[in-house]
Amino acid sequence: MYPRQFEYVAPSSIEDAVRELGNADMAKVMSGGMSLIPLMKLRLFSPELVVDIGRIGGLDQISDNGDHWSIGALVTHAQTAASGLPTALTTSASWTGDVQVRNRGTTCGAVAHADIAADQPSAVLALGGVMVAQGPSGTREIAAEDFFVDVLTSALEPNEILTEIRIPKRGGGSSYDKLGRRGGHTDYAVAGVSAWVSKNGSVSEARVALTGVGTKPTLAHGVMEAIAGTDGSDAAIEAAAERAVEGVTVLEDLYGSVEYKSHLAKVMVKRALKQAIANA
Numbered sequence: 001m002y003p004r005q006f007e008y009v010a011p012s013s014i015e016d017a018v019r020e021l022g023n024a025d026m027a028k029v030m031s032g033g034m035s036l037i038p039l040m041k042l043r044l045f046s047p048e049l050v051v052d053i054g055r056i057g058g059l060d061q062i063s064d065n066g067d068h069w070s071i072g073a074l075v076t077h078a079q080t081a082a083s084g085l086p087t088a089l090t091t092s093a094s095w096t097g098d099v100q101v102r103n104r105g106t107t108c109g110a111v112a113h114a115d116i117a118a119d120q121p122s123a124v125l126a127l128g129g130v131m132v133a134q135g136p137s138g139t140r141e142i143a144a145e146d147f148f149v150d151v152l153t154s155a156l157e158p159n160e161i162l163t164e165i166r167i168p169k170r171g172g173g174s175s176y177d178k179l180g181r182r183g184g185h186t187d188y189a190v191a192g193v194s195a196w197v198s199k200n201g202s203v204s205e206a207r208v209a210l211t212g213v214g215t216k217p218t219l220a221h222g223v224m225e226a227i228a229g230t231d232g233s234d235a236a237i238e239a240a241a242e243r244a245v246e247g248v249t250v251l252e253d254l255y256g257s258v259e260y261k262s263h264l265a266k267v268m269v270k271r272a273l274k275q276a277i278a279n280a
């Protein structure tokens, strides 16, 4: 299948890219193109204009900025996987697609795309990431809790570019676990869970995020509430995992019924929490 006809530009600065986005009723940013191009070929997305940000300098680095790390818009999944970022992010990036996808696709692209079953958005959510968006009137910060809105829908405006993801340095330990659509860890998540835990003898705080289960990456508030203040034992994890999908609208899809996905979410919460507690 071929995409519908479209215009293509490759500006050399973020400011020019933002300006270009305002030049068409339906324009799309392209970073790695690993999701955009297949969707254009399937004609599920038919932008009039593609704004390729791949030639803009200075966006392909992960930098250490004291109280947070900064992931630039062109940092690939492979770079994130091989970085010193928290385990939830390195693991979810290393389990994203295949080698080719990881070498071209970007962490910011995966987050901006907001696929309901993508790996890294749940890690960004569990780690309390902050998205930096640049638009015609400047930059703004969007907390991960407010960023994921619905299926393939983020809080970005059509003329905004996600230039950076900030991951706060909160200490503690994190992890990611999933069952992929083809079994094991390959492909999108049937259900996946990122967990972050801080310990001070007992579990002082936890953030747990689900992917593949609802209409967007979602914090499992019931689990977070249940595990905080406990000793982090297997019994405490077991009890917390029972609340995995509390308040979450679980979606049935080709890969599982509501019952199956709800069960799998509990299993993944148990595994991810246990590992995060061990890493803390």
Ligand SMILES: Cc1cc2nc3c(=O)[nH]c(=O)nc-3n(C[C@H](O)[C@H](O)[C@H](O)COP(=O)(O)OP(=O)(O)OC[C@H]3O[C@@H](n4cnc5c(N)ncnc54)[C@H](O)[C@@H]3O)c2cc1C
Pocket: 028, 029, 030, 031, 032, 033, 034, 035, 036, 037, 038, 073, 095, 096, 097, 098, 101, 104, 105, 106, 107, 108, 109, 110, 112, 113, 115, 117, 118, 119, 120, 156, 160, 161, 162, 163, 186, 187, 188, 189
């Ligand atoms: C064979 C295959 C297997 C895959 N398997 C997995 C998997 O197991 N797990 C998984 O999570 N993903 C998987 N993916 C998706 C892959 O991770 C994509 O790379 C990712 O979803 C999008 O990143 P990208 O840089 O390629 O973005 P693009 O394809 O360029 O863009 C995707 C969308 O995000 C928008 N966008 C991109 N960057 C920005 C930005 N900086 N600012 C604003 N908007 C932006 C685009 O306009 C577009 O709507 C797979 C893809 C393929 C082709």
